[in-house]
Amino acid sequence: MNGVKRMKNTIIKVENKDVLGSLRKFLGKLLESKFVNAILVPKALPGGDGFVQSLIKRVEMVGDTNVVAPTMAVQSARIVSNLTSSPFDGRIGVVLKPCELRATVELVKFLQVNLDNVVTIGIDCVGTYEVRDYAEMEEKDRVLVSQSIFEKFKDGEIKPGNGYSFRESCHICEYPVPLNADMVFGFFGYNTSEEILLTVGSRFEKDITEKLSLELKDGPSSDREKVIEKVIGRRRKERTRVLDELTKRTNSIEKLMQTLSTCIRCHNCMNVCPICYCKECVFKSSDFEHRPDQFLNWASRKGAIRMPSDTLIFHLTRMSHMATSCIGCGMCDSACPNQLPISSLFGLIGDELQEIFEYIPGKDVEEEPPVSVFKEDELQAETGTE
Amino acid sequence: MNDFEPRIVAFLCNWCTYTGADLAGTSRMQYPPNIRIIRLMCTGAVDTIYVLKALIEGADGVLIGGCHPGDCHYQTGNYKARRRITILRKILNQLGFDEDRIWLRWISASEGKLFADTTAQMVKELKEKGPNPFKQSWMV
Numbered sequence: 001m002n003g004v005k006r007m008k009n010t011i012i013k014v015e016n017k018d019v020l021g022s023l024r025k026f027l028g029k030l031l032e033s034k035f036v037n038a039i040l041v042p043k044a045l046p047g048g049d050g051f052v053q054s055l056i057k058r059v060e061m062v063g064d065t066n067v068v069a070p071t072m073a074v075q076s077a078r079i080v081s082n083l084t085s086s087p088f089d090g091r092i093g094v095v096l097k098p099c100e101l102r103a104t105v106e107l108v109k110f111l112q113v114n115l116d117n118v119v120t121i122g123i124d125c126v127g128t129y130e131v132r133d134y135a136e137m138e139e140k141d142r143v144l145v146s147q148s149i150f151e152k153f154k155d156g157e158i159k160p161g162n163g164y165s166f167r168e169s170c171h172i173c174e175y176p177v178p179l180n181a182d183m184v185f186g187f188f189g190y191n192t193s194e195e196i197l198l199t200v201g202s203r204f205e206k207d208i209t210e211k212l213s214l215e216l217k218d219g220p221s222s223d224r225e226k227v228i229e230k231v232i233g234r235r236r237k238e239r240t241r242v243l244d245e246l247t248k249r250t251n252s253i254e255k256l257m258q259t260l261s262t263c264i265r266c267h268n269c270m271n272v273c274p275i276c277y278c279k280e281c282v283f284k285s286s287d288f289e290h291r292p293d294q295f296l297n298w299a300s301r302k303g304a305i306r307m308p309s310d311t312l313i314f315h316l317t318r319m320s321h322m323a324t325s326c327i328g329c330g331m332c333d334s335a336c337p338n339q340l341p342i343s344s345l346f347g348l349i350g351d352e353l354q355e356i357f358e359y360i361p362g363k364d365v366e367e368e369p370p371v372s373v374f375k376e377d378e379l380q381a382e383t384g385t386e
Numbered sequence: 387m388n389d390f391e392p393r394i395v396a397f398l399c400n401w402c403t404y405t406g407a408d409l410a411g412t413s414r415m416q417y418p419p420n421i422r423i424i425r426l427m428c429t430g431a432v433d434t435i436y437v438l439k440a441l442i443e444g445a446d447g448v449l450i451g452g453c454h455p456g457d458c459h460y461q462t463g464n465y466k467a468r469r470r471i472t473i474l475r476k477i478l479n480q481l482g483f484d485e486d487r488i489w490l491r492w493i494s495a496s497e498g499k500l501f502a503d504t505t506a507q508m509v510k511e512l513k514e515k516g517p518n519p520f521k522q523s524w525m526v
Contacts, residue, residue: 252482257525282435301444304524312526313438316481320434320474349477356476357469371473374465376455382472383490 007184007199008216017193019150023185024062026198030093031059033211035204036119037090040079042069048142049135053079055092067095067121067185070145072128075331077103077113077274084114093119097128098178099169099329102362103274105180106325109369112277119204122178124187126152126231127170130334137164153187156231169330169343172239176231179363183208188231189224197224243351246344256312259345262338263311269332269342270318275325275361283314315342319349324370325361326350392446392512394421394505397432401459402494403451409498417502418509421449428452429490430463434474437488444521447487447512449505454492464492484515 014022030036043054044064051069053076056062077100083092096104101122107113126149137145141164165171178184182204186197200208200216209216250256267283270276282288288310298305323346332342354360357370398404404425410417426432429452437448450471452464468490475485489508493501520526 250481253519253523256481257523261525298443302522302524306525313435313442316438316477317435319477320438320470323477324473349480352476352480353473356472370469371466374462374469376465379468379472382468382475383492385492 007201008205008218009186009197009199010214010216011195012185012198013195014193019192019196020066020146023067023196024065027056027065027067027093027095028059028062029212031056031062035091035208035211036093039093039095039121040076040083041065041067041093041095044069048139050131055083066146067123068125068149068187070127070129070149071131071134072097072100072329072331072334073131075103075272075274075329076100077107080104080118081107081112081277084116084118087114088117091117091119093121093183095121095123096178096181097123097125098175099125099173099327099362100274101178101181102175102327103329105362105365106275106327106369107277108365109325109367109372110277115365119183120178120181122181122184124153124177124185125170125173126176127166127173129164130167133164150187150192153190153192154227156188156227156234167330167334168242169328169333172235172242172344172347173328173330174232174235174239175327175362176235177228179360180365186224189227239347242344243348246341246348249341250345250348260311260315260340263315263340264338265308265311265314266337267314268335268337269340270314272331272335273318273322274329274331275322275327276318282317283310315345319346321371322346323349324353324357324359327362390513390517392420392509392515392517393444394447394449394508394512395440395445396421396423396449396451396505397426397429397436398423398449399429399452399459399464400425400427402453402457403491403501405495406451406493406497406501409495410502411498413498415498415502417505420509420512421505428458428460428463429467430458430460432467432470434470437471437474441483441487441518442520442526444518446515446518446521447489447508449508450488450490451493451501451504452490454494457494483519487512487515487518 012022012026027039027041031039039056040053041056042051044051044066051066051071052073076096080094101120104113108115182201184199186199190196208214249259326346328343328347330343336342359370398407407423429450432450440448452467458464471490475488479485491504493504
């Protein structure tokens with residue numbers, strides 16, 4: 001596992017079988033010890049029907065926080081981008097799901113995030129529900145969900161019950177553990193009512209051992225590795241199934257247009273995408289405010305045109321700009337009013353491109369994204385010179 | 387489809403291929419009139435959206451012509467274009483659109499003959515392929 005290389009570990013003992021309570025206490029200690037001055041972490045809404053990211057400054061506010069919140073209302077990479085848009089004093093700890101962390105790493109490469117004053121705190125993730133599904137659940141089911149999420153970590157068996165299902169992007173996600181976080185709360189393979197794993201990377205190793213008087217050792221338990229392998233294996237199988245299915249619906253231009261036919265060009269997928277970061281977007285520019293005679297001209301050329309226009313160019317352009325960096329968080333799917341399979345379409349395209357450029361988005365801040373770099377002696381066949 | 391005349395939109399770099407096309411003209415070489423040239427300062431300035439726009443509006447082929455590797459007036463624009471165009475070609479191929487309607491070619495300012503030959507070859511191959519399926523689709 002890449003995510004746990006070069007990292008040292010300790011066990012956090014869970015008191016009274018209350019893993020969330022113990023995690024809150026630990027976050028409180030990070031604040032009290034001044035290891036960080038603020039923490040970004042999901043916190044339950046007062047009504048109990050959802051979670052939002054919250055920036056916590058005072059220790060007593062860690063109540064109701066949940067590092068493994070079973071929903072993802074926003075992609076936190078965007079929040080980290082806002083929080084680090086200019087220099088500030090102190091240090092912020094940010095609790096991120098693996099896909100949020102990977103998006104954050106991509107945004108570092110595009111100069112949209114600065115991690116100088118940030119401690120990234122990754123978590124193992126079994127998946128998230130749609131925000132509306134979680135809000136719909138009955139009170140008792142929600143309690144069950146937050147308990148069962150922790151139970152599922154022990155052997156990695158992930159079948160959310162209650163008639164609800166995790167988001168499809170979570171079912172086909174191959175990265176249930178964080179890659180290259182500064183710290184990780186590890187749950188896979190642990191009996192989380194007794195203990196959980198804390199891994200700490202070299203960047204803050206000295207600081208955190210001093211401030212929290214922790215003892216760090218090498219190497220995670222072998223059980224954890226096995227469970228993670230199992231989870232990834234299962235998801236990979238599901239990913240293949242979903243993407244094969246989608247290929248059948250998108251492997252010709254006619255089928256692709258059929259699949260995208262209910263797009264209303266609301267731009268929701270673009271607006272929620274953490275990777276689609278341009279402040280000035282061509283699709284919101286005057287280039288796409290066509291004059292009436294332009295529409296009529298197109299219509300007369302083809303006999304008729306679909307309105308709103310420009311849906312295909314919108315999706316294909318977004319793909320060609322960003323599929324190499326798509327981390328598969330699925331926020332586009334969640335935001336789509338007509339349930340278009342945008343995320344898996346990006347997955348289909350992204351998997352192929354990422355393989356060509358041997359690139360795993362969000363793995364390492366040191367790796368340059370494929371669209372920013374080149375090799376002199378590559379892709380000869382593309383220019384008809386081979 | 388015997389009388390089908392493909393339309394090609396060509397994005398040509400000012401320093402190499404555009405000048406090469408000019409040389410073909412001033413040298414009185416014949417090349418097919420199917421090509422509509424748009425001059426850019428560099429292939430590195432060709433965003434994929436230009437190519438997509440041309441294809442979706444019904445161009446049968448798109449030619450992007452730039453300096454040979456190592457000869458870019460701006461050092462690296464052509465290498466970056468190669469990555470971008472590759473990405474676009476792979477995406478379209480995955481979605482069942484013939485990627486060989488998009489040609490990226492290196493043609494220098496002195497290669498007027500190569501420009502004429504390239505366009506002739508492209509027209510020939512596009513004639514075999516037939517019209518771009520986008521041309522008649524009202525759904526795009």
